[in-house]
Amino acid sequence: MSEYTPFEMIAYTGSRILEDEKIVFVGTGLPIIAAMHAQLTHAPNLYMIYEAGSLAPILDMGMPLSVGDTRAARKACYLKGLCGAFELTQRGCADYAFIGGAQVDIYGNICSTIEGQNYDKPGIRFPGSGGAGAMAANCEKTIAIMALEKRRFVKKLDFVTSIGFGDGSPDYRDKAGVLGSGPYRIITNQALFGFDEETRRMMLLEVKPGRTPADIQDLVDFELIIPPDVKDMVEPTDEDLRLLRDVIDAEGYFLKRVIKK
Amino acid sequence: MNSASSKIKNISSLEYKEKKLEYWGPTPDESRKLMVNKSHALKDKTMTLKDAVAKHIRNGINLGIGGFVNTRVPVSIIHEIIRHGATDLTLSFQSNSICPELLAGAMILDPDRVSIRRVELAWWGYEIIGIAPMLRHLATNGIIEMDDYTNYGMSVRFKAASMGIPFIPVRDHGGSDMELVNRGKMIECPFTGKNVYLLPACHPDVGIVHTTAADMYGNARIFGAYCTCPEIAMAANTTIMTTEKIIDTESIRSYPNLTEIPFPVVDTVTEVPYGAYPGASYGGYWFDMDHLKMFRSICEDFRKTGSKDALKKYYDEYIFGCENHDDFIDKIGYKTIKKLRDLDGGQPIILT
Numbered sequence: 001m002s003e004y005t006p007f008e009m010i011a012y013t014g015s016r017i018l019e020d021e022k023i024v025f026v027g028t029g030l031p032i033i034a035a036m037h038a039q040l041t042h043a044p045n046l047y048m049i050y051e052a053g054s055l056a057p058i059l060d061m062g063m064p065l066s067v068g069d070t071r072a073a074r075k076a077c078y079l080k081g082l083c084g085a086f087e088l089t090q091r092g093c094a095d096y097a098f099i100g101g102a103q104v105d106i107y108g109n110i111c112s113t114i115e116g117q118n119y120d121k122p123g124i125r126f127p128g129s130g131g132a133g134a135m136a137a138n139c140e141k142t143i144a145i146m147a148l149e150k151r152r153f154v155k156k157l158d159f160v161t162s163i164g165f166g167d168g169s170p171d172y173r174d175k176a177g178v179l180g181s182g183p184y185r186i187i188t189n190q191a192l193f194g195f196d197e198e199t200r201r202m203m204l205l206e207v208k209p210g211r212t213p214a215d216i217q218d219l220v221d222f223e224l225i226i227p228p229d230v231k232d233m234v235e236p237t238d239e240d241l242r243l244l245r246d247v248i249d250a251e252g253y254f255l256k257r258v259i260k261k
Numbered sequence: 262m263n264s265a266s267s268k269i270k271n272i273s274s275l276e277y278k279e280k281k282l283e284y285w286g287p288t289p290d291e292s293r294k295l296m297v298n299k300s301h302a303l304k305d306k307t308m309t310l311k312d313a314v315a316k317h318i319r320n321g322i323n324l325g326i327g328g329f330v331n332t333r334v335p336v337s338i339i340h341e342i343i344r345h346g347a348t349d350l351t352l353s354f355q356s357n358s359i360c361p362e363l364l365a366g367a368m369i370l371d372p373d374r375v376s377i378r379r380v381e382l383a384w385w386g387y388e389i390i391g392i393a394p395m396l397r398h399l400a401t402n403g404i405i406e407m408d409d410y411t412n413y414g415m416s417v418r419f420k421a422a423s424m425g426i427p428f429i430p431v432r433d434h435g436g437s438d439m440e441l442v443n444r445g446k447m448i449e450c451p452f453t454g455k456n457v458y459l460l461p462a463c464h465p466d467v468g469i470v471h472t473t474a475a476d477m478y479g480n481a482r483i484f485g486a487y488c489t490c491p492e493i494a495m496a497a498n499t500t501i502m503t504t505e506k507i508i509d510t511e512s513i514r515s516y517p518n519l520t521e522i523p524f525p526v527v528d529t530v531t532e533v534p535y536g537a538y539p540g541a542s543y544g545g546y547w548f549d550m551d552h553l554k555m556f557r558s559i560c561e562d563f564r565k566t567g568s569k570d571a572l573k574k575y576y577d578e579y580i581f582g583c584e585n586h587d588d589f590i591d592k593i594g595y596k597t598i599k600k601l602r603d604l605d606g607g608q609p610i611i612l613t
Contacts, residue, residue, distance in 0.1 A: 024523040028388050051412055052329045053486035061606050065550075066388040068330035068356070070543040070608065073485045081487030082329065082355055083420050086413035090432050109272070109437075112503030113409060114400075119277035119442050120407075125400035127393065129439065130356055134411035137433035159275060162502060163436040167271040176267040176436025177447065 004236050005104050005256045006189035008244055009208070012236040013036060013187050014098065016045055017143060022095040023056075025049040025085075025139050026068045029254045031098035036063060036248045037240070039164040048072075049094055051131040052212065053081040063248055067131070086131070089138040090179065097135030097142045097180070099162060102126055108164030108183025108195060110136065112180055119159070129161050136162035137176075141184035148188035153220040165200035171231040183222055191216045192233055196225050206233040225248050265449040265456045267436040277442045280408065284461060285351050285381055286323030286446075287498050289427045292464040294503065295498045299525070305477045306530045309502065310585065313529035314341040317467050319500045322347070325419065325465025325497050326354040326361070329488035330388055333478070333550040334360050334540035337503050337533045337586035338469040343367045344580060348376040353463050355415040355489055356384035358393065359539065359553060363580075364570055365395035366560060379406035380462065381443075383415045392552050394560040408441050416489040418463035423495030430457045467490025471536045473544060474521065474612050475504040480513045480520045483582025484610040485543025487521060492521045503533040505545055508612055518612060533586050544610035546601035553591070 004012075006028065018024055020043035026032050036059065038046050048055035052068040054076035064072035073079050088094055101110035110130055116123030136142045142164070146152055146157025164183045166172030173182055184202075186193040192206040201224035204213055213226045236244070249255045282381065287295070290512065308316075318324075324347075328334035339360045352361055362385075369373035377399070384567055385396040399405045402574035411433050434440050435458045449459045470490040475481035479502060483490055492502045502522070507530065512518055536542075539549040539556075559571045583589045 007373035028594070040543065050486070052488055053333060061608075066330055067484070068332040068388070068488070070485050070541045070547065071330060074545060075607065079486060082412055082416040082489050083492065084487075084493075086411075086416065095594075113438070117274065117276050119275055119438075121589065122401055124399050125407075127356075127396070128382060128384040128409055129411045129414075129437075130384035131412040133437055133439060134413035137411075137435070137437075137491065156272075160269065160437045161439070166436050167268055169268060169271075172268050172436060173455055176269070177432055177458050178435055179432045217263040 002238050002241055004241055005255065007257065008161060008233040008236060008241060009041050009189040010187055011244055011255065012240055013192055014143065014145065015041065015235060016154050016234060018043055018045065018096065023046045023047045023049060023090060024096045024098050025135050026067065027099045030145050032064060033248050033254060037243055040243050049085050051082055051085045051086060052173065053085050054079045055088065060185050065253055086134050089135065094139040095141065097139035099132040099135055099142065100145045101132065101162060103153055104144065104146050104152050104156055104186060105157050107166060107168045107200055108186065108202060109157055109160045109166065111159050112161045113157050113159040128238065131164045137178035142180065143185045143187065145187050148186055148219045150192050150219055150221050151203050153222065155222050168200050201225050203227060206231045208233050209235065223227040263281035265386065265447050267440060267447055267456060269436050269438065269440050272602050273438050273441060273545050274486035275438050275441060280444050282444055282446060283602050285379065287464040287468055289462055289464065292422065292456060292498055293425060301525045303524060306479050306527060307477045307507065308453065308529050308531065309474060309529045310337060313501050314338065314345045316344055317501060317528065318347050319412060320347055321349040323351040323353055325468040325493045326352060326357055327468065327470035327488060327490040327493050327539065328357065330356050332486065333471050333488060333490065333537045333539045333542050334537060335469040335471040335536065336540060337536040338359065338501055339363050340580050340586065340589065343375055344372040349378050351378055352375065352380045353465050354382055355412045358387045359556065361385055362393050362395045362560060363497045365399055365578065369563065370555055370569060370573055370576060374498055377405050379408065380400060381408040381410065383410050383412040385594045387557055389552060390550065390557055392566040394557065398564045408443050408496045410434065410443055416458055418460050419489055419496040421462035422464040422541065423492045426462060428459045428461050430459055434458045455598050461495060465493065465497040466499065468493040468500045469526055470494050470500065472502060472504045472575055473542065474506045474508045475502060475530055476510040476513045477530060478510065478524040479522065479530050481522035482519045483521045485608065488545060491521045495526050499528045500526055501529050502527050503536040504613060505536065505542055507532045512613055516611065526527055538590065538593065544608045546598065547604035549597060549601055
């Protein structure tokens, strides 16, 4: 088994989660790579929606560098604009939202708007919701990628950009007027999380081989549900790494990024 | 109208100024009246971009910006607006990179020439290239007022305006902090009895869009993703359009299904090849990552050091040192343009 990087582990885990004959609404970067990897392996009939307007493109010009990249429109089945793409989700055609964010809380709510308490003069201003808020609301299941750090897995978000299970009450999403069933998986390079059906709280599902549930809890600022049957994350094979490195992101735009400390 | 709310207040401790439920541009009634009173003749609307901008861009307007992030962004129009000058602007767009950054940079260099008062948006950044330094500077210093929606929210607000309706129900924003800070409103649906979020229509005073092809009347084709360009053009009181290529009306009439923007909503048409550069235009050219990185790093240096020297040099060279977009593309040079054409790979478009 070859050595793999954190980004490669995230992309591979993302791929594992995506099922065949489903539609995934992808965000820029690792979600695109994960979906391309799934298409090349276990899910040849997985289709992507890109929010600029394309459904089920064939990416034979190479990996789109952004969800607005003209390459994402290549050989699509259906090509409209943002309204067309998001209305597919409101109508119920998108099985997965695949997004990222700056912070997540115990109920899978995600922040990508500001850091700080004051909206009108925030400590840090992030780009904003983009498509994420709409995807988390109306795709059927939300998958999110996050770096596993205490400052990102927080007790309280500064700003809820993408709705999860809100305050955890059973009717939170219904009262919010959104349609999708909500958070499904949170992917990090060291652990995979799901959500407890009863309490809607984040639950540890898998850990990177060599890590313990306690190691993961140390990196999370709220109390995780840790079931007795936590599994080891499956590691990418040499063939998976070849696909990721040489076929999907051959230029290393996303997988070869250096992590800023 | 029954008022309702989600449970967002149970989890939010955000401090924010509550916004009045009002339009940040023309009201639906004003916009309707203006459209009714416009000439609806099939007439030649071609003119220079300088004339188009001088005729329609005023201080205090809501400027609706087309494209999406780095795709078919109306850069040539933005350059001309900066040369012309426009203050106290409200910007409306879903997701954009260099267009609002260019306007913000112009504001930092000379707020008497260009200034932004507030922005209704979903996203402002460069995606893979990085965050938008000017946004971060303006927002964290409380210099501009922000109003946040999702990409669907902003797109469908233009769509509501394009449909001539004052608001539109959506199934997002609710239960997020956007519900608190933006000008949408949660109500109880009169038919289902369940909560549904309403967004106000967005009518820009002036919409700016770059299209793949158009005839001299403004009937326009878009290849690749439409982004929200048809809706913005339809929603705006006035639409300034640049296009990669002006084509014969005979071609438009042969394939009327391909027309995405109809002539009555278009006020000016200018043929500007590479008009989205350094953004991309499907079937023509890919985006120029090197140029975007260069401009972004100049902005980031300003944000970190406060020095405007490099910024001023960029504007003097590429905007004020150019009469028009041809001059700008001349400075970029053939080799770069050729590379970007190759990177597009000749995506199929129909111009005949």
